[in-house]
Amino acid sequence: MKDANQLDTENKSVARCLFIDGGLQDLRQALLDALISPNMSKEELQQCQKDIDAFLKEREEHLKSR
Numbered sequence: 001m002k003d004a005n006q007l008d009t010e011n012k013s014v015a016r017c018l019f020i021d022g023g024l025q026d027l028r029q030a031l032l033d034a035l036i037s038p039n040m041s042k043e044e045l046q047q048c049q050k051d052i053d054a055f056l057k058e059r060e061e062h063l064k065s066r
Contacts, residue, residue: 027056028052028053028056031052031055031056032048032049032052035048035052036048
């Protein structure tokens, strides 16, 4: 999964700040909204979705192991 600095460099976009309150919104959808740009190809969109799903799975496993 690419980190925010890598994505900002590759997309040549300004660094984004995102506040996520999991109790108020779907975390996956919030991440998708923050990371997807209209310029992305279908393949890039699919990869981004896979990266988000992998991140959320790792996060869930980490939280369970605490």
